[in-house]
Amino acid sequence: MTMHDTIRQLAVDCKQAARTLATLPTVVKNRVLAGMAEGIMAQRDFIRLENDKDLAAGRDKGLSSAMLDRLALSDKVIGSMVQGLHEVAALPDPVGEIADLVKRPSGIMVGRMRVPLGVVGMIYESRPNVTVDAAALCLKAGNGVFLRGGSEAIYSNLALAKVLQDVLVAERINPAAIQIMPTTDREAVNAMLTLEEQIDLIIPRGGEGLIRFVAENSRIPVLKHYKGVCHVFVDRDADLDMAVRIVMNGKTQRPGVCNATEALLVHRDAADAFLPKVGVALAGAGVEIRGCAATQKLWPATVPAQDTDWGCEFLALILAVKVVDDVDAAMDHIARHGSQHTEAIVTSGYANAQRFLREVDASSVMVNASTRFADGGQYGLGAEIGISTTKLHAYGPMGLKELTTQKFIVYGEGEVRS
């Protein structure tokens, strides 16, 4: 059997198993999730041992301490995986829900029933906890999952998947419902991305390079975001203390994540008062300001911005700052340089708040709140399987509901068309 055939067979088996998952009672799915939490706790020594192999190999390869940190299955990480499983078990089951059931003039009753997508392919990088989080969400939504983690976490991922599959077997569920790529070969990913008959959706999570690779090579629909270049626009009449809080939180609370604030736009009428005020706060937190000419005048410590600073995802204590003429100029700048992730306005004006919400094309648009809120947990979706900045199917943080679709159902009493 060639490698392509092997990968294909894994996907065929997963699709077969998913047909059963689609009709599994909620109580069984929740029991499986609780069993997985128990299994991970019971098998933690085995998991640790396998994780140590990855860590040792990582040290040999000279991975950075940040990378090794992401790789390590510490007590804390294992605890949070276990808690995550319990949280997913506690979420309402979206499958089977019937919405919009209406009686039509012909006499038929038409509604939409929520159903699983089928098989979800997850392609991700170093954090092995994604293995457990993704498997749990896909299972709860009634989907099979085909996991392909980073090569540096292969032992950890195989160990975690084994623990999860053992729980499926104990519950007499086909363990192929959770498949894991057995090889770290890059060609295997290419093979996976051609299996449009078996895999319904691909979700890549990781750096922009990985995501572009997946998007460009997949024949299967991909839900993804390349990056988060989130702007905050401080309007003429903004509450300046509030604006400082929102900018500081967005930039400094966790600068390395996709919903961190990367750029600040300031209405020219607010710039005189606001820029020195926020400049002091940012300088105090060690944030480098890269600003336009007007910003440089009002805050002398500003580094002159280069063209490449607009639309840049710094993921660091760096903030691009520009003074703009009005809300239209701010929205134009965002349309040109934003990444359709998250955009925020700080304003006390009703009209501009409503316009910004309506007119800015981004998956999250906010008034008077930190961009850091763009998150499935903060939005009440439960857990998050990813974020989409493409508009088909899902736009923004994706939870259980986004792992399902709706089919039409018809209750008739013998109606025919005339």
Added chain:
Amino acid sequence: MTMHDTIRQLAVDCKQAARTLATLPTVVKNRVLAGMAEGIMAQRDFIRLENDKDLAAGRDKGLSSAMLDRLALSDKVIGSMVQGLHEVAALPDPVGEIADLVKRPSGIMVGRMRVPLGVVGMIYESRPNVTVDAAALCLKAGNGVFLRGGSEAIYSNLALAKVLQDVLVAERINPAAIQIMPTTDREAVNAMLTLEEQIDLIIPRGGEGLIRFVAENSRIPVLKHYKGVCHVFVDRDADLDMAVRIVMNGKTQRPGVCNATEALLVHRDAADAFLPKVGVALAGAGVEIRGCAATQKLWPATVPAQDTDWGCEFLALILAVKVVDDVDAAMDHIARHGSQHTEAIVTSGYANAQRFLREVDASSVMVNASTRFADGGQYGLGAEIGISTTKLHAYGPMGLKELTTQKFIVYGEGEVRS
């Protein structure tokens, strides 16, 4: 400028125009739609003249009379295009609707606002009325549209698009919101399908060949259905008169469309009574039965079914018939041979009705109703832009709502994350 550049520029202009459309007030959109209806009536002589060129060319090329019939813009077709425009104007505007607005523990209010997709690419075959129907639905949903009709309808399509664009100009709306492919060159379609930065969604409508070509060559997401192989399963305890009505309506009311019934599955305990009964009715309507061995025994006029008859979209007065052991065997047959379009059960049993609805994976699943009801109009969606049998974004008939997506909006009062 190369042809690829020309096509790209049309799409760039369309995307630019779509940004304005996205925020157009409902009253303006409805006025434009009414203006288009007027424009078509006022310009009917011009439209007819151009249509005559296509008809003459079609006759020269030896098109069938059925093809010429689909191409002709008769009074009736023009009347139905005009009525379609008024109907789309009368539909509720989905854009701007805010759903699920909830207060989160952090204090922020989070909801989902319905927004346009951006630019929709329509690729279709001979019927020029699709030009008007698709433009109207896309406009109402706030999308730009890039139209590429069949080469045999090029003069008609260009004429219709010109009339629609003139109305946009009169309303001071950028006419690039409705673009039409100026050439019938096949290469131009290939160019269009690469424009993922400008076009958000492709909807192909036509024969399976066209749709497969589009799906295989597009870098843009495609919503499509290849074919409709719709089954009716007559359960053991079905009301047999009702079952005959449903089968006859599904097979004979309009055999050439995708929601026509192509196959009949009969529970073995119902076969003795049902097959002679439905056989008489089908024979009376000139329907050829291609059946399994058991069917042949109970209805001697049966043509023995070949393997290729299962899962075949006949689009003609032919019906594949198979006797099955039970509802599970019926659902297995459907899983193997169905096309995820529309599947129906005729039953008087509560349990099997509910199981069939829940377990059959198709975009429309029906109890005791004709498969011919699988239609946007019949479901109350208003007009239909197409049918999707893929699960991402839309599954089943697609109306205005399916031409939009939802973004997250956040109303804050200065909240930051802790």
